[in-house]
Amino acid sequence: MNISLSITKNIHEWLFSIMPEGIASITEMVLIAVVYLAIFAVAGLYLVLLERKVAAWFQLRIGPNRVGWWGLLQTMADALKLVSKELTGTERADKFLYNLAPYFVIVSSLMALAVFPFSQEFHAFDINIGVLFLMAISSIGVIGILLGGWSSNNKFALIGAMRSGVQTISYELSVGLSLLTMVLVTGSLQLSEIIEVQKNGWLIVQGHIPAVIAFMIYMIAGTAETNRAPFDLVEAESELGAGFHTEYSGMKFAYFFLAEFINMFIIAAIAATIFFGGWLSPFGITESIPLLGVVWFLGKTLVIVFLMMWFRWTFPRLRIDQLLTLEWKYLLPLNLLNLILMALVVWLNLTIQF
Amino acid sequence: METTTITNNFKSEEYFINMGPQHPATHGVLRLLLTIDGEIIKKVEPDLGYIHRSIEKMCERDSYQQIVHLTDRMDYLSSHINNEAVCLAVENALEIDIPERVKVIRTIIGELTRIASHTLWWGVMGMDVGALTTYFLGFRDRELINDIFEETCGARLTMNYNIPGGLMYDIHPNFIKRVKDFIAHFKTKLPEYDKLLTGNVIFQKRMKGVGILTKEDAISFGASGPVGRGSGYSCDVRKHHAYSALDKVNFKEALRTEGDSLARYEVRVQEMWESMSIIEQLIDNIPEGDYKVATNAVIKLPKGEFYQKVEAARGELGVYIVSTGTKNPYRLKFRSPGFSNLSLLNHIAVGGKIGDLVASMATLDIVVPDIDR
Numbered sequence: 001m002n003i004s005l006s007i008t009k010n011i012h013e014w015l016f017s018i019m020p021e022g023i024a025s026i027t028e029m030v031l032i033a034v035v036y037l038a039i040f041a042v043a044g045l046y047l048v049l050l051e052r053k054v055a056a057w058f059q060l061r062i063g064p065n066r067v068g069w070w071g072l073l074q075t076m077a078d079a080l081k082l083v084s085k086e087l088t089g090t091e092r093a094d095k096f097l098y099n100l101a102p103y104f105v106i107v108s109s110l111m112a113l114a115v116f117p118f119s120q121e122f123h124a125f126d127i128n129i130g131v132l133f134l135m136a137i138s139s140i141g142v143i144g145i146l147l148g149g150w151s152s153n154n155k156f157a158l159i160g161a162m163r164s165g166v167q168t169i170s171y172e173l174s175v176g177l178s179l180l181t182m183v184l185v186t187g188s189l190q191l192s193e194i195i196e197v198q199k200n201g202w203l204i205v206q207g208h209i210p211a212v213i214a215f216m217i218y219m220i221a222g223t224a225e226t227n228r229a230p231f232d233l234v235e236a237e238s239e240l241g242a243g244f245h246t247e248y249s250g251m252k253f254a255y256f257f258l259a260e261f262i263n264m265f266i267i268a269a270i271a272a273t274i275f276f277g278g279w280l281s282p283f284g285i286t287e288s289i290p291l292l293g294v295v296w297f298l299g300k301t302l303v304i305v306f307l308m309m310w311f312r313w314t315f316p317r318l319r320i321d322q323l324l325t326l327e328w329k330y331l332l333p334l335n336l337l338n339l340i341l342m343a344l345v346v347w348l349n350l351t352i353q354f
Numbered sequence: 355m356e357t358t359t360i361t362n363n364f365k366s367e368e369y370f371i372n373m374g375p376q377h378p379a380t381h382g383v384l385r386l387l388l389t390i391d392g393e394i395i396k397k398v399e400p401d402l403g404y405i406h407r408s409i410e411k412m413c414e415r416d417s418y419q420q421i422v423h424l425t426d427r428m429d430y431l432s433s434h435i436n437n438e439a440v441c442l443a444v445e446n447a448l449e450i451d452i453p454e455r456v457k458v459i460r461t462i463i464g465e466l467t468r469i470a471s472h473t474l475w476w477g478v479m480g481m482d483v484g485a486l487t488t489y490f491l492g493f494r495d496r497e498l499i500n501d502i503f504e505e506t507c508g509a510r511l512t513m514n515y516n517i518p519g520g521l522m523y524d525i526h527p528n529f530i531k532r533v534k535d536f537i538a539h540f541k542t543k544l545p546e547y548d549k550l551l552t553g554n555v556i557f558q559k560r561m562k563g564v565g566i567l568t569k570e571d572a573i574s575f576g577a578s579g580p581v582g583r584g585s586g587y588s589c590d591v592r593k594h595h596a597y598s599a600l601d602k603v604n605f606k607e608a609l610r611t612e613g614d615s616l617a618r619y620e621v622r623v624q625e626m627w628e629s630m631s632i633i634e635q636l637i638d639n640i641p642e643g644d645y646k647v648a649t650n651a652v653i654k655l656p657k658g659e660f661y662q663k664v665e666a667a668r669g670e671l672g673v674y675i676v677s678t679g680t681k682n683p684y685r686l687k688f689r690s691p692g693f694s695n696l697s698l699l700n701h702i703a704v705g706g707k708i709g710d711l712v713a714s715m716a717t718l719d720i721v722v723p724d725i726d727r
Contacts, residue, residue, distance in 0.1 A: 059490035123726050159393070190704040229484055230556055238482045239708050314550070316557045317484025319709040320393055354715070 007137070008121075031278060032124055040113055040262060045075040047261040050181040050302075051309055058313040068264035085250035093247070101151065104144025109262040112137045116139065116269050117191050119279045119293030130191035134270060135176055138225070141259065142168040145227075145234065148256070149244035160243030163320055164234040167224060170327040171231075174221035177335040178214040178351050181342045182207065185351060201354045202277040208352055210342040215275050217335055222267035223308055226260060230315035230321060233285035268304035269297075276300045356507055361606045368396055375404045379482055380713045382722035384696075386711075393707045398700040406726040413686040418444050418518055418653040421686065426512035428690065429724035431471040432667035437465050437516035442597055443673045444518040445663035447655045453641040454599070456520045458636050461599040462533065463503070463515065464664075465629040469540070470499040471667035472626050479619065480551050482716035483560050483709075495543055502532050503622045518653055520646025533637050537630055544626060552623065561616035565702040566614055575701065576694035579669020580625065581718055584618035586611035591665035618717040652681050653677075668692055668719055681707030692724035 011031075015024045049064065049071060055062030064071035087100060098297045117123040127133055142164060149161020183189060185207050186197045197203070204211045224231035234244030245256045272278060277300075279293030287290040318326070345351060373379070373386040380386060383404035389397040405496035409428060413421045418440075425436035438460055445452055465643065477492025500510040506526045507515040515522050551557050572585040582589040590607045592600045608624035610617035663672040669691025676685040695718045703711040 055486075059487050060494055061490065155369065229486075232484065233709075236484065236709070238484065239712050241377060313487050315485060316480065316551070316554060316560060317709070318556055319560060319707055321707065322556075322559055 025051050035341055036113060036124065037110060040110060040265075041258070043265065044258040044261045045079055047265060047305065048078075049075045050305070051261070053311075054306065054309040055313050058310075066247060082254040083251055087250045087252060088247075090247050094278045097147045097151035098247075100251070101144045101148030102252040102259075104147065105141045105259040106144075106255040106262075108137055108140035108144070109259045109266060110264050113262070116273065116297075117189055117195060117278055120290050122294060123192060126190065126192045128188075128190045131179055131189045131194075131274075134266070135172070137177070138263070138266060139168070139172055142261065143258075144231040144259075145244050147249065152217050152244075152247035154247050156242075157244050157246045158206070160236075160240050160246070163344060164227060166320070167227070167233060167323060168229065168325060171221040171224040174217055174327060174335055175225055175330075177339060178218040179270070179274060180219065180332060181210060181214040181335070181339050184342050184346050185211070185338070191273055191278075194274060195280060198277040198280055199284070201352060202275065202280070202282075204275040206303045206351045206353060207342060207345065210338050211275065213334070214342070215271070215340045217277075217331055217338070218271060219304075219307070221327075221331065222271065223311055224327075226263045226267055226308075228260070228264065228308060229312040230317050232312075232317060232324060233320055236317055264308055265301065268301045270307065271292045271304050272297060272300035367391075379715065380553070380722070381478065381720055384722045384725070386699075386722065388608075388708075388711070390708070395461075395703050395706055395708065395711050398703050398711065400696055400699060402726055404726070405723050406631060407723075408726045411637050411684055414682055414684070417681050418586060418655070418683070419684070422516060423512075423514050426514060427723060428688065428727055429556065429666055429668060429671070429692065429721050430511055431474060431721055432467050432671075433511065434460075434467040434503075434513050434515060435664055435666045436609050436671060437514065438598070439662055439664040439671050439673045441516045441518050442664065443660050443675055444653060444655065445646055446662060447658070447675065447677070448649070448653070449682075450519060450647055450649065451646070452520065453647065454641045454645045456645060457599040458640050459521060459525055459645070460516065461603075462633050462636050462640075463506075463513075464598070465632045466502065466533070466536075467666045468629045469626050470496045472622050472629075473499075474549060474682040475622060475667075475716075476551075479716045479719075482712050483557060485551060485554075485557070491543075491546065491550065495540055498536050498539065502529065502536060505532070506531065507718075517646065520644070522646075524645040525640075530640070532638055533633060537634060537637075540626075540630060544623075544630075552619070558616065560709070560713055561614065561619060561717075563614050564706060565615045565717065566613050567698060567702050571698065571701060572613070572644040575698040576697060577669070578671070578694065579665070579667070579691050580608070580618055580621040581669065581695045581698075583608055584610050584621045584717075585613035589670065591663050591670050595663060597664060599636060600632075603632045605632050615714055617719045622719070625636075647684065654679060654681050663689070668721065668724065669695060688727060690724045690727060691717075693719055696720055696725055 012028065015028055019027065053063045064074035067077045089095070090211055114125040115127065115133055117126070135302040145164045146161045149157040149164065177258040181205050185203055186194045188194060200206065204215055207214070235245065245253055248256060279297040281287060281292065281296050286296070368389055369390045371388045371390055373388050375383040375385040385401040385404060386399055387399040388395060407427070409424050412424060416424065422437050422440050425440050426433040428436055437628065452616045473492045473496045477489040480488025503513055504510050506529050507513040540671060567581070567585045569586045572582045572587045577585065578589050586609060588607060588609060605628045608621040608628060610621055655675065657679040660675045660677065661672060663670050670689065671691055672685040672689030674689065675683045678684045699715060699718060702714050706714070
């Protein structure tokens, strides 16, 4: 029936036939983890390339085009360079925390990827609190940034880390509340069920006005959570040099860098799943070919990723007090009102269903 | 009693940060000693001297023809205007009559230099507040001016086109056409600048009411150029002490009374429009004639003191020559606009955030070699 499904099924059955059950399931988990890690390390690298290309289009440039056709191997070469670089550090830094920090960041962003339904079958980890898991896991990353900035023994890094703490904690509220608004419609935190509900129309259509408001708030807060422009105060180049990762080099820097792009992918993927129907095709036009679900999902995600890149290359940066004013004085009250509005819409059965 | 101990315990501590000499926002090797309380700036002390090349002392050694070439290296973004200042000082001291053609060409190239400098400033200004795309748009238009310079002067940055007594050579045959093309191009591109940056809500919020400099302070700190005019201090040398062909053209002095960062920004954008209008008035009326008058191979200035000021892209550039009648100046002092403008950085940045400091510093348009010389 389905090629991808049958391959995974065959591997599953083969593993269980040659090993005892316990070892087989552990082996299977490890295999899946390795495949995921490999896919997303490469995906992160190609997002970097995409960002550079998009930036170039905005800025009347060509972008990387020397290494490989259309620059396709550029980020691979950059990653190789970063791996081979010496890991430097500052004197009197807190070595343990300093070395630990990048792992917090990269692990949290890679873990969040586990729960995404890429298509009907391509879904590694379908837990019934999927949305909560995403929120919880993605907030671990900020600990890594705080630790990295604090332990570097560099004042610029420290200011960057403090800004990051303030910013991420504030904007997580908005991300959470805007997702909660949508959960009111679905009545479930499980991502596969959220998509099931959307077979009657994507949530942004079902929830109409409050859903559009929630999506806009989510995009603003999501961009802020990934520390990207116009909210890139954490690594504000013209103010703090490189911000919290000033003192990191080589692979440890690459972890921070890669995590930023994977986080961007995650934020976009959540938006695609919750607001735009995940792997569902519009009006079910390709429902008969389940494999295309991955294409739809990635397509929607990349459109939102492009939107975030568009923000970055056009907007100037906010100041720290303006950033907090925006969240606590505008977004949060609006979000709470929107939650009530959505509750009313759901209660009065005003959602649009096809 | 109890409360005071608690507040003392939680008293935030001021700390010190070295911003520069290697820092993206200081545009070169300027070092700022910042005293900060959290994010709030308590004190800014500029520390100069990292690119000091003792140009003024070197001038005492060199002949007047050679001095012109040193001035390129001061404010490298308005190198033509620097050259012109020295040439005018020497010519006035010698009381030579300069052909009209030379005056007009000098003015046109001077205004092109001003546009080139302001486009670069605009790009860097956007970058300092976090909008990276501006940098490339600014450079796109600056490159076209540089191409014109390359054809006529033979160099793109340090032009050395002026000599005491006129110009190094005549303008290139393409010059008039290319300048006209550029003006036509830039008239369509300058509104793009406003669309991308000026009208942006975030940008307006970052600039409005930030880094306020009153007119009185501007005068007492010796501010000049767009920094002074942003505070309502009418200080355009081109208007008040017209030199070269500037007395023949009509242009408005860009003036704002708000005195904040946005006012300084708007003054510079308006100046680009005014410069274009000056060039348009002159480009069709370049008189025929010689491009230089013969001077002695060894120029000796009469005994005395001579002062000439011009409006460089950053403000009033003064050249003060003390001559004892020999072929070298006894003392030569440059009154550079950047030095006075930098001196008020502490005044406008204290009390703001780190982001404000960077934005205000960008509106001062600092070129470090101009400050250090």
